[in-house]
Amino acid sequence: AQSVTQLGSHVSVSEGALVLLRCNYSSSVPPYLFWYVQYPNQGLQLLLKYTSAATLVKGINGFEAEFKKSETSFHLTKPSAHMSDAAEYFCAVSLTGGGNKLTFGTGTQLKVEL
Amino acid sequence: NAGVMQNPRHLVRRRGQEARLRCSPMKGHSHVYWYRQLPEEGLKFMVYLQKENIIDESGMPKERFSAEFPKEGPSILRIQQVVRGDSAAYFCASSTDSYNSPLHFGNGTRLTVT
Numbered sequence: 001a002q003s004v005t006q007l008g009s010h011v012s013v014s015e016g017a018l019v020l021l022r023c024n025y026s027s028s029v030p031p032y033l034f035w036y037v038q039y040p041n042q043g044l045q046l047l048l049k050y051t052s053a054a055t056l057v058k059g060i061n062g063f064e065a066e067f068k069k070s071e072t073s074f075h076l077t078k079p080s081a082h083m084s085d086a087a088e089y090f091c092a093v094s095l096t097g098g099g100n101k102l103t104f105g106t107g108t109q110l111k112v113e114l
Numbered sequence: 115n116a117g118v119m120q121n122p123r124h125l126v127r128r129r130g131q132e133a134r135l136r137c138s139p140m141k142g143h144s145h146v147y148w149y150r151q152l153p154e155e156g157l158k159f160m161v162y163l164q165k166e167n168i169i170d171e172s173g174m175p176k177e178r179f180s181a182e183f184p185k186e187g188p189s190i191l192r193i194q195q196v197v198r199g200d201s202a203a204y205f206c207a208s209s210t211d212s213y214n215s216p217l218h219f220g221n222g223t224r225l226t227v228t
Contacts, residue, residue: 043219
């Protein structure tokens with residue numbers, strides 16, 4: 001069985017500040033991990049994914065995430081927040097690299113303030 | 115290249131009516147997945163289909179829900195005798211294979227049961 005836990009359902013940062021969205025996973029086998037972003041009234045867009053090739057994964061829009069096996073974590077970061085980053089972010093785990101049968105976390109709503 | 119197309123975007127049904135949600139996968143994609151997003155929750159896997167076959171329906175409620183992906187035409191998620199608890203956003207995603215290809219999500223159908 002797999003699961004992900006996202007700590008903090010709402011995160012607020014100032015524009016230009018560091019973004020840190022937390023995700024911890026539980027998996028009985030080596031996991032494939034994903035971050036998705038959802039803008040209002042839209043579907044999910046893949047930000048990045050971890051498939052065991054490298055522990056630091058770079059994604060789109062300046063986001064990156066680091067896989068830490070010892071901490072069972074896959075936190076999402078961005079050095080400098082932009083207003084356009086305001087959205088809901090979902091961490092997900094899958095048994096396959098394509099991430100077809102995904103198990104999602106409950107999401108973190110990111111607010112970016114001036 | 116059109117993305118995953120879902121229609122309608124919004125659907126209102128009275129309790130007891132039927133809801134039909136349609137999903138046209140991206141061109142060249144033969145794998146379709148349906149997910150449901152309840153308010154304040156992450157997406158939950160419902161069913162995985164390939165053309166004319168249901169591969170995994172472990173996330174589907176046992177009653178009133180069914181899905182199909184015929185040889186020709188879109189995938190259909192059908193909910194009979196809808197109840198208020200069925201109100202949610204239903205997302206379809208498609209991919210080219212079941213292992214390594216990423217999922218592409220549609221913008222969802224928001225079902226409201228009155």
